[in-house]
Amino acid sequence: GRPNPLVQVRLLAPDGVEVPVGEVGEICARGKTLFSGYFARPDLNAAKSAYGWHHTGDLGRREPDGTITFIGPKLRMIKSGAENIYPAEVERALTTHPSVADAAVIGVPDPVWQQAVKAVVVLHPGAAATGEELIGHVKASLASYKKPREVVFVDGIPKRGPAPDYDALDATHGGGGYPGD
Known part of the structure; x- marks a missing residue:
């Protein structure tokens, strides 16, 4: 589907670089409407907010029309x-x-x-x-x-x-x- 217009969404490779259209990357988001972090879990906050983006743990592929196809959980790859x-x-x-x-x-x-x-x-x-x-x-x-x-x-x-x-x-x-x- 299409990302929420109030949130920036990127599909990132493990090194934090955005993947090209048609390739699979981790769905990452940032924006003022996102939550600020996990309560009393600085370890998880650090792991999930690498490169200034919230890492969802899910994989997706951006299609040429701008939509994102959900592929599945990253840990299930x-x-x-x-x-x-x-x-x-x-x-x-x-x-x-x-x-x-x-x-x-x-x-x-x-x-x-x-x-x-x-x-x-x-x-x-x-x-x-x-x-x-x-x-x-x-x-x-x-x-x-x-x-x-x-x-x-x-x-x-x-x-x-x-x-x-x-x-x-x-x-x-x-x-x-x-x-x-």
Whole structure:
């Protein structure tokens, strides 16, 4: 969506430099209407206000029309080799398959690549799909390195509010090894 006109929003790389349009960066904001900090948490205030911007911990991509597409939480980024994989992007690709009712993606430890993508998928009632079929479906719309290495079929995905409960998914399906863990 579009940023609030009362707040400046930038998408910053880890070094504090604004990323170009079309690239992913951390959503950072500043303005008179933002909160002044975390109560009695100078450590958190320092970490979240680097370079004079409030760092939200969320990743986004600025589109050519000026809107920002939310990618997902920074801590949920999957690091496979030298590549950054954003779960929301893979989840969107999976849910475009006609048999898929819901999907969540986690990173699982990998001895060679640091992490691999694992998809947890719920099919529509009466629908059928194989893991190989869904992996091919993702590969058709995203870069090959973003495709799941494994697909697990479940009856339901645990939720925390409207979003997947990634901590529960990690615990149940062997996720972990995220950058910053």
